[in-house]
Amino acid sequence: xxxxxxxxxxxxxxxxxxxxxxxxxxxxxxxxxxxxxxxxxxxxxxxxxxxxxxxxxxxxxxxxxxxxxxxxxxxxxxxxxxxxxxxxxxxxxxxxxxxxxxxxxxxxxxxxxxxxxxxxxxxxxxxxxxxxxxxxxxxxxxxxxxxxxxxxxxxxxxxxxxxxxxxxxxxxxxxxxxxxxxxxxxxxxxxxxxxxxxxxxxxxxxxxxxxxxxxxxxxxxxxxxxxxxxxxxxxxxxxxxxxxxxxxxxxxxxxxxxxxxxxxxxxxxxxxxxxxxxxxxxxxxxxxxxxxxxxxxxxxxxxxxxxxxxxxxxxxxxxxxxxxxxxxxxxxxxxxxxxxxxxxxxxxxxxxxxxxxxxxxxxxxxxxxxxxxxxxxxxxxxxxxxxxx
Amino acid sequence: xxxxxxxxxxxxxxxxxxxxxxxxxxxxxxxxxxxxxxxxxxxxxxxxxxxxxxxxxxxxxxxxxxxxxxxxxxxxxxxxxxxxxxxxxxxxxxxxxxxxxxxxxxxxxxxxxxxxxxxxxxxxxxxxxxxxxxxxxxxxxxxxxxx
Numbered sequence: 245x246x247x248x249x250x251x252x253x254x255x256x257x258x259x260x261x262x263x264x265x266x267x268x269x270x271x272x273x274x275x276x277x278x279x280x281x282x283x284x285x286x287x288x289x290x291x292x293x294x295x296x297x298x299x300x301x302x303x304x305x306x307x308x309x310x311x312x313x314x315x316x317x318x319x320x321x322x323x324x325x326x327x328x329x330x331x332x333x334x335x336x337x338x339x340x341x342x343x344x345x346x347x348x349x350x351x352x353x354x355x356x357x358x359x360x361x362x363x364x365x366x367x368x369x370x371x372x373x374x375x376x377x378x379x380x381x382x383x384x385x386x387x388x389x390x391x392x393x394x395x396x397x398x399x400x401x402x403x404x405x406x407x408x409x410x411x412x413x414x415x416x417x418x419x420x421x422x423x424x425x426x427x428x429x430x431x432x433x434x435x436x437x438x439x440x441x442x443x444x445x446x447x448x449x450x451x452x453x454x455x456x457x458x459x460x461x462x463x464x465x466x467x468x469x470x471x472x473x474x475x476x477x478x479x480x481x482x483x484x485x486x487x488x489x490x491x492x493x494x495x496x497x498x499x500x501x502x503x504x505x506x507x508x509x510x511x512x513x514x515x516x517x518x519x520x521x522x523x524x525x526x527x528x529x530x531x532x533x534x535x536x537x538x539x540x541x542x543x544x545x546x547x548x549x550x551x552x553x554x555x556x557x558x559x560x561x562x563x564x565x566x567x568x569x570x571x572x573x574x575x576x577x578x579x580x581x582x583x584x585x586x587x588x589x590x591x592x593x594x595x596x597x598x599x600x601x602x603x604x605x606x607x608x609x610x611x612x613x614x615x616x617x618x619x620x621x622x623x624x625x626x627x628x629x630x631x632x633x
Numbered sequence: 634x635x636x637x638x639x640x641x642x643x644x645x646x647x648x649x650x651x652x653x654x655x656x657x658x659x660x661x662x663x664x665x666x667x668x669x670x671x672x673x674x675x676x677x678x679x680x681x682x683x684x685x686x687x688x689x690x691x692x693x694x695x696x697x698x699x700x701x702x703x704x705x706x707x708x709x710x711x712x713x714x715x716x717x718x719x720x721x722x723x724x725x726x727x728x729x730x731x732x733x734x735x736x737x738x739x740x741x742x743x744x745x746x747x748x749x750x751x752x753x754x755x756x757x758x759x760x761x762x763x764x765x766x767x768x769x770x771x772x773x774x775x776x777x778x779x780x
Contacts (some may be wrong), residue, residue, distance in 0.1 A: 548669065550693035551645070554636070558646065569669050569693035572733060576669075588666035624651050624697060626662065626673040626689040633666050 247560040248606045252446075252538055252599030253395055253423055254564060258489065259448040259600075265492040266450065269485040277482050278473065287484055294491025301494045302421075302440065303431040304457050310474045311487050314454035315422040318441030319346035321456050321467035321478075322418040326387045326439070327354055328465040330416070334384030340364045340372055341582040342399075343391050344420055346441075348578075360384070366582050369531040370399030377406065381413050388417050392424035392440075396566060396579040396595055397530030398539025400428055407436025416462060422446055422454075426497035426504065427536050438462045444486065448600065449493030453486030500600075508538035508598045511607055515596060516540050518611040523618050525629055529583060529593065538598035541566075541580075543589045546628050547621040552594060555617040561610055566593040588633055637694060640728045644698035649705050652687040659755070661747025661768065664740050670696040672744040674704065678752055683707050683715055688744070695734040696741075702727050703741035712749055716762025718742065743770075 249257075258266075269290065275283030277291055292306070299306040312318055323337070339351055341363045351361045362380045364372045372390060381388075388410045393400050403419055410417035418439035424430060426447040432440060440457040444450055458464060458477070470479030497504070519526055525545040544552065549565030556563055564570075566577030568591060576590040585593070596610070627633055635642065657675035664671040670692030677685040686704040690697050703723050707715040720738040724730050730738060747768045753760060 546691065548691060548693050548696075551697060554642075554645065554694045567669065567693070569696075574669075574733065586667075591666065591669050624648055624689060625691045626671050627666055627691045 245560045246606075246609055247562075248602075248610055249562045250596040250598060250602065250606075250610065251562045251564050252602075253398075253536070253595065253597035255445045255451065256448045256599055257601070258450055259493065259496060261496060262449055262489050262492045266485040266489040269488050274484070277484065278471065287482075291482060291484070291487050294487045294494075297491035297495040297498075298442070298455055301425070301430070301498045302442075302457060303433055305460065307475070308432075308457055308460055309455050310458060310477050311453065311455050311482065311490070312468075312474075312478050313452055313483070314445070315344070315420065315441050315443035316346040317467070318422075318443070318454050318456040319344065319420055320350050322389065322439045322441060322464070323347065323350040323354065323387070325464035325467055326416050326418070327359060329463045330386040334382075334386045335359045336362070336382055336384040337387045337389065338362045338364065338377065338380050338385060339389040340366065340391065340401075342366055342370070342394050342396075342579045343389070344395060344422070347389060347391070347420055364390075366399075368584065369534065370394065370397050370529075370583060371401055371531065371534060372406075374402065374405055374409065378409055378413075381409075381415065385413070385415050388415050389419070390417075391420040391422075392430070393421070393428060393536050394530075394579060395423045396577060397541045397583065398423070398536030398597075399530045400424070400534040400536065403437070404435045410438070411436050416464075423536060426494075426501065427508075427538065429501075432457055432459065439464065444490035444493055447493045447497045450486050450489040453483050453490045455490070504600060505537045507600065508602070511598045511602050511604065512538055512540050512596075514604065515598070515607045515611065516542070518607065519614065522611060522615050527589070529580060529585060536597075538602075540596040540598070541593065542596070543585065543593045544618050545589060545592060546625050546633075547618065548591045549593055551621055552592075552614075552617055555620070556610075556613060559613045559617075561613060564595045566595065567591045586633075588627075636731070637698070638728045641695060641698045641730065644701040644727065645694040648688075648697055648701035650685075650687050650701065650708070651689065653689060654685060654687050657748075659748040659750075659752030661744050661749070661751055663744040663747050663768075664692070666691050669693065670737060670740050672696065672700050672740050674700070674744045674748045676707070676748045676752065678712065681712050683710055683712065686748075690740075692737065692740070693734075695730050695737040698727060699723055699730070699738045699741040700744070703745055707745055712752075712760055713762060715745060716749060716760055718745065 443454040549567030568576040654675040720742040
């Protein structure tokens with residue numbers, strides 16, 4: 245059976261070049277980078293090289309890139325590190341309702357410990373309003389955190405403008421760029437970013453490795469305590485093969501950027517056009533103008549997402565859904581809720597994310613299967629376009 | 634590794650008794666699209682025996698499978714026998730559901746009772762199994778789930 249993976253925002257396969265770069269660091273070049281003999285220093289040099297590769301992708305200085313375990317740790321580090329370092333200045337954080345749970349749950353934790361958090365809403369295009377952001381700032385605000393690209397609807401936020409507002413008010417600005425890295429242009433200097441979360445496994449690198457960009461001069465406490473790794477900022481023996489893989493993946497993402505964006509956006513647009521042409525009662529969620537190149541988030545009215553997902557899976561197609569029925573918490577997507585989509589329609593929402601290995605034939609197959617599955621489930625459903633909800 | 638067992642998947646992928654009976658003797662709807670699942674069931678009754686049942690369900694895989702199984706279980710049963718079917722019986726017939734999906738079986742169990750309630754109201758009948766049953770009770774009554 246044909247296998248079509250359309251969940252690249254969940255994770256990506258490791259590219260062959262990335263794996264090849266990593267392999268020697270499991271066996272031959274296994275030295276601890278903290279050791280001062282030959283094979284230790286070789287490992288240290290390799291990490292320096294990887295740090296330079298990641299830094300180049302975001303226009304940072306290599307000394308501003310700190311490797312850690314991934315997006316979740318980076319978000320936690322940014323929030324808790326600033327909350328602690330600036331606790332004498334204030335206790336107010338501004339973020340958005342559509343952040344990843346790594347950010348939202350970290351903020352909720354801080355709320356239990358005396359911090360105030362403002363969660364900004366979004367407009368119909370999925371973007372925050374800059375005047376609302378500025379109006380939320382108080383003399384106690386210590387951190388503004390707005391994700392660069394949303395993981396569900398793919399909306400790109402006005403990061404440079406947010407950076408300028410943060411700078412004007414002297415507030416630290418963090419952005420979760422896990423979905424943005426390799427998919428939208430990032431220049432931390434030009435965009436005025438102080439802290440930025442990154443993850444390797446979204447850009448064809450290995451899982452369990454990521455980085456926090458910390459602009460030189462930003463005061464932030466450590467999150468993991470222990471040895472002197474990562475310039476005394478992040479303790480723990482380095483994930484050497486992971487770091488090498490992340491570095492290589494970042495290098496490839498930079499080299500292939502234009503081609504990647506073109507490939508993904510063309511196939512994404514083709515998918516949306518074909519679905520809208522062939523299946524009635526489908527809605528596209530979020531802005532098409534400010535959007536991740538590979539993201540299509542669609543609501544199929546009158547049916548439920550988990551049921552669609554299971555039938556697609558039976559045809560070898562992997563996608564994800566915002567439906568509560570597929571989540572262990574039975575809570576519908578907080579992002580689609582913030583976008584103002586009625587709950588019954590959130591249940592019928594699928595996210596398709598296209599990547600480098602997706603082909604036009606894959607999309608044709610998916611549209612064919614979707615058309616059939618949507619028809620079948622609408623035939624079973626107790627609601628329909630005639631009766632309405 | 635699958636989310637559901639083969640029997641649940643079979644009833645989901647090939648649901649039995651999908652549709653609406655014309656001029657049914659009883660009909661019931663339970664749940665709402667906002668909650669994520671809504672089942673509508675219509676039944677034919679002859680001499681206190683359910684001779685046919687059809688359903689339409691908006692919902693996830695386990696909601697559709699539970700609906701399908703529930704219709705199979707009540708066809709040919711007397712009203713009293715059908716009323717005695719619990720959500721646990723439906724889950725058992727399906728060979729089990731993940732714990733988080735048990736509420737889907739309650740949907741089917743309640744929808745059946747709603748349809749029989751409708752039949753009883755229309756025909757001035759009373760059944761012991763309907764005592765205390767409120768067709769408009771809260772959808773998300775977690776206590777209704779028999780583990």
